Amino acid sequence: MTVKILYFASLKDALGCAEENFSLPSGVSTIGELRNFLAERGDNWNALAEGRNVRAARNQRMASASDSVVPGDEIAFFPPVTGG
Amino acid sequence: MTVKILYFASLKDALGCAEENFSLPSGVSTIGELRNFLAERGDNWNALAEGRNVRAARNQRMASASDSVVPGDEIAFFPPVTGG
Amino acid sequence: MSVSVQQADFDVGAEIAALSQDRHEVGAVASFVGLVRDISGGSNVAAMTLEHYPGMTEKSLEEIVEQARARWSLYAVRVIHRFGRLEPGDRIVFVGVAGAHRGESFAACEFIMDYLKTRAPFWKLEETPEGAHWVDARDSDDSAAARWEKE
């Protein structure tokens, strides 16, 4: 019933967390719901709050807030990309 | 009172002439007039006739029919370019 | 293999030559090399570190290449993106596209760079005299990518 969550770049630094295994609580079934749940952890986790410019990927593909999250997924949150 | 005239590529082949020194006759003072005069030489020279897709340069810069020709000029006639 | 994500530098001449090697139908190779600049937003940059998302990086680049191949008729495409610590003048990224004619090669090369800039998971951390900081994404990169949606 867990998902793997990865954080990158400035978001990783702000949260002090690169990776965690997370048990999906009831009521959390989309990327947007997961993000809101994590943002409520307090302290630095409001870096994930609505209005912050955070992007998400599900199983290594860009995802939107309405995309589902199911156990076994690899979810990632990160700032807009700046490679190239 | 002469100009140097160069011919390139398919035009050179059609005329059987790469280069000539040419005495400007009276009444020939523009690129267009020079081209018309040469086209009247007969035989293959009608490759220079109006309607044929011929470009011109004066002193190594692209020129139009109304540009002047004066003694000492280097004039060139050639087909549209196809390099690159 | 058309996509590589690596720490090592690459040989631009060899990569460009490979795109037309034994393919005499290729008439046009357009390519792009992105380099570390020594200045960014008015600050001197001593070095930068490129972080990426291993696994997703390769997938996203391959998807971008597939999209380019679906839009244009291309004979060969190559994308290399480095990660790790780089200094001013160092190469960051290479994109090379081989086609029959220049219009499609240029368009596909620019398309891949525009999409890479907004969709491939890389992030730059710059070291400046004021300290290290993450580079902000540029709005101009979003609009560069967006123009391909309209066409």
Place this chain on the structure above:
Amino acid sequence: MSVSVQQADFDVGAEIAALSQDRHEVGAVASFVGLVRDISGGSNVAAMTLEHYPGMTEKSLEEIVEQARARWSLYAVRVIHRFGRLEPGDRIVFVGVAGAHRGESFAACEFIMDYLKTRAPFWKLEETPEGAHWVDARDSDDSAAARWEKE
């Protein structure tokens, strides 16, 4: 020297590297290599000979580079065009442009190629099984060059 007209081949990797050598303000090098194709208008091409107008060729290429430099802020530009007999797979032309950002480097590189195709005095004579013939200019090259007039 930014323009060369020569019979000899050139080293693409060295040319691209030279565009950003000791210029750490360069972030984007766009380049183009044109090659002899083994097919043209449905005929097999065994070889082609590039004729040019010595003197005017160099001047016209230098003028095109000046126009690109007037339009965009560029750090370095390089144009090499070969003449003489070339075979399929051989390089014909190189255009490389170094700028701060990719938009201007891509645009200037494509601009130079489009203008070169319509304004630089080169002509191609192709050898095919049906004999040698001069290549006709393409209308698409005129329209490619014309689009820069409007912008």
